[in-house]
Amino acid sequence: MPKLELRMSEAAILEASVVYRRDGFVLEAEFSLHAPWTVLFGASGAGKTTLLRILAGLMQPANGTVRLGSRLLLETNQGVAVAPGQRRIGFVMQQAALFPHLTARENIAFGLHRWARYERGSRAEEMLRLFEIERLAERRPRQLSGGERQRVALAQALAPKPQLMLLDEPFNALDVANRAAMIGKLRETGVPVLYVSHDLGDAWQVNADAMLLEDGRITARGEAQSILAKQREQVLRQLGIPTQAADRLRSTHP
Amino acid sequence: MDLQALSVTLRLAAITTAILLVVGIPLAFWIVSTRSRLRAVIEAVTTLPILLPPTVLGFYLLVLLGARTAVGRVWIHLTGHPLAFTFAGLVIGSAIYSLPFAVQPLVAGFSAVDVSLIEQARLLGAGRWRLLRSVLLPLSARSIGAAALLCFTHTVGEFGVVLMVGGDIPGATRTLSIAIYDQVQDFAYGAANRTALVLVGIAVTSLILLYAWRGAYPHAKAGASHE
Numbered sequence: 001m002p003k004l005e006l007r008m009s010e011a012a013i014l015e016a017s018v019v020y021r022r023d024g025f026v027l028e029a030e031f032s033l034h035a036p037w038t039v040l041f042g043a044s045g046a047g048k049t050t051l052l053r054i055l056a057g058l059m060q061p062a063n064g065t066v067r068l069g070s071r072l073l074l075e076t077n078q079g080v081a082v083a084p085g086q087r088r089i090g091f092v093m094q095q096a097a098l099f100p101h102l103t104a105r106e107n108i109a110f111g112l113h114r115w116a117r118y119e120r121g122s123r124a125e126e127m128l129r130l131f132e133i134e135r136l137a138e139r140r141p142r143q144l145s146g147g148e149r150q151r152v153a154l155a156q157a158l159a160p161k162p163q164l165m166l167l168d169e170p171f172n173a174l175d176v177a178n179r180a181a182m183i184g185k186l187r188e189t190g191v192p193v194l195y196v197s198h199d200l201g202d203a204w205q206v207n208a209d210a211m212l213l214e215d216g217r218i219t220a221r222g223e224a225q226s227i228l229a230k231q232r233e234q235v236l237r238q239l240g241i242p243t244q245a246a247d248r249l250r251s252t253h254p
Numbered sequence: 255m256d257l258q259a260l261s262v263t264l265r266l267a268a269i270t271t272a273i274l275l276v277v278g279i280p281l282a283f284w285i286v287s288t289r290s291r292l293r294a295v296i297e298a299v300t301t302l303p304i305l306l307p308p309t310v311l312g313f314y315l316l317v318l319l320g321a322r323t324a325v326g327r328v329w330i331h332l333t334g335h336p337l338a339f340t341f342a343g344l345v346i347g348s349a350i351y352s353l354p355f356a357v358q359p360l361v362a363g364f365s366a367v368d369v370s371l372i373e374q375a376r377l378l379g380a381g382r383w384r385l386l387r388s389v390l391l392p393l394s395a396r397s398i399g400a401a402a403l404l405c406f407t408h409t410v411g412e413f414g415v416v417l418m419v420g421g422d423i424p425g426a427t428r429t430l431s432i433a434i435y436d437q438v439q440d441f442a443y444g445a446a447n448r449t450a451l452v453l454v455g456i457a458v459t460s461l462i463l464l465y466a467w468r469g470a471y472p473h474a475k476a477g478a479s480h481e
Contacts, residue, residue: 058373085379097374101392110388111378160378 013192014164018054018064018074020047027051027061027216033164033194035209037187039224040196041231042213048196051213052166055194056091057084068163085111090157090191092170096149098141104128104152105137111160127155131185146173154182158189165193172199200231255448258425259433266341266429267409270348274405275398277349278356283386285357286364300357303350312418315347319419339421344429347419348409355404363397364390400464407460411453 012032020027027047042048053059055066057073060081066074068089073082098107108127112120128134131151141149150170157165165186171179186193195208210224220227285297303311319337320326329337337343367390375389391398413431420427422436430449437446 056377058377084373084376085381089377091377093370095370097368097370099371099374099389099393110375110380113384114379156378 012067013069014055014194015067016055016065018051018061018066020050020054020059020061020064025050025216027054029213029216029218031211031218031221033192033209035207036190036192037208038192038194039208039210039228040194040213041200041210041228042198044198046198046213047216048198048213049168052091052168052194052196056089056166057082057087058091088160088163090160090162090165092150092153092157092165092167094169094172096141096146096153096170098149098152098156100141103138103140104133104144104155107141107152108155108159110156123159127159130158130189131155147175147178150174150182154186158186158191162191165191167193167195169196169198200228255445255452256428256430256433259428259430259449260452262341262425262427263410263429263431266344266348267406269345270352270409271402271405273345273349274352274356275402278353278360278401279386279391279398282357282360282364283382283390285361287382297361301354303352304354308351308412308414309418311351312347312415315343315350315415315419319343319346338419339423339427341420341426344416344420344427347415348412351412351415352405352408355408356401359397359401359404360394363394363400366397367393396467399467403460403464407457410456 012034013036015032017030018027025047027050029047029051040048040051050059054061054064054074061074061076063076064074065072065076068087071082071088072080073087074080098104099110102110105124105128109120109124112123115123125134128137131154133148133151133155136144136148136152141152144152150173153170167186171182174182208224209222210220210227211218212220212227281296281300285293316338317323318325319329321330321336326336326338337346371389371393372385375385380388410429411431412429413435416427416429416432417435420429420432422428422432428436430453434446434449434453437443437449
């Protein structure tokens with residue numbers, strides 16, 4: 001088992017170094033998050049969801065270290081593994097996992113059980129207002145549309161004031177306008193986000209960092225628009241739209 | 255109609271059902287949430303009463319509750335009489351005999367809860383107790399109802415364990431199924447028939463309730479659209 005050395009830096013929001021193996025798949029990722037919004041981009045099966053589940057504490061890597069701010073969440077060599085509910089990480093999955101027997105308001109307040117009663121109520125109200133779902137507060141998940149469910153799921157994950165949000169392609173079912181609105185709402189909160197996507201349209205965001213995950217390894221990191229430029233050009237070429245880079249490439253290699 | 259036997263039967267079934275829900279819920283939760291190697295052994299032991307002849311179970315309970323074992327001797331020391339051939343002894347025997355009818359539906363109900371909801375509860379800080387109380391129990395209400403109905407009905411109809419552990423004491427351990435046996439021994443076929451009909455009625459009502467509560471099958475709606 002390789003010994004992993006984690007480079008610590010004070011400014012990092014999250015620092016992680018994990019090795020995970022299962023059924024022939026190997027995930028070996030070492031990275032740190034510095035920007036308030038980071039896109040984890042990669043094809044299906046690259047290991048994006050696995051990486052998020054490890055960060056959230058839902059899966060245990062063979063070897064690894066995870067540090068959120070100054071708090072150590074995982075250190076396999078020392079047997080440290082903070083429980084998912086104590087990590088202060090919000091996680092919204094592709095399919096909103098809402099409790100079907102609870103109303104939207106009760107779902108949002110589920111993670112606030114240790115809060116004082118009046119704070120619980122006011123925080124749930126605040127989340128309902130933020131995501132503009134006050135009128136849905138007393139509805140159960142089966143009475144909500146896909147987009148409304150995702151809004152409730154985001155409010156639920158944000159309610160306990162996490163230090164980091166992990167979003168695993170939660171807006172796949174939304175139209176472009178709704179998707180942009182949700183991203184806007186999240187950015188308003190100021191909570192750092194690690195946003196997983198295999199959709200270039202989603203990942204191509206201004207003022208965001210990006211990490212490219214390929215076959216279980218992070219192959220590039222940096223500003224989203226420069227890291228994903230190659231992928232963008234490929235897509236544009238497939239669509240038959242000429243790009244400057246493609247043109248440049250053609251002129252240097254006729 | 256032996257009303258005394260009916261009263262003993264219903265009391266026994268109600269108390270046994272209550273005990274089995276209290277014991278069965280944490281036991282089923284442990285079974286679905288543990289990674290212990292003991293899980294298979296515990297599951298086998300809790301299911302054993304389905305396969306064992308009731309007389310075998312009754313025999314061992316009789317030995318366990320009598321003066322031959324430490325448990326039995328402690329009970330005699332505390333109360334002045336053995337547990338066997340008392341209503342309390344009958345409750346213990348019934349609870350063990352009907353244990354699988356509580357645990358099996360509860361395990362099935364807890365296992366059917368969507369894993370993503372359990373993960374979500376953990377992510378939102380729910381410990382084991384809150385997970386059980388706020389997620390698994392409300393989402394397994396039908397299975398809990400099924401467990402209660404099955405325990406009640408199974409206890410109402412038991413014979414072998416009751417006869418071995420409780421004997422046939424009117425007002426204390428004589429249940430309806432023992433009363434039928436007595437009535438047939440006395441060639442009182444009319445009375446036996448009336449008693450049997452009460453037992454059939456309880457069983458049929460329980461099963462109809464059980465299946466009605468389960469709701470329609472998923473294919474029912476699709477089938478209806480072709481009509």
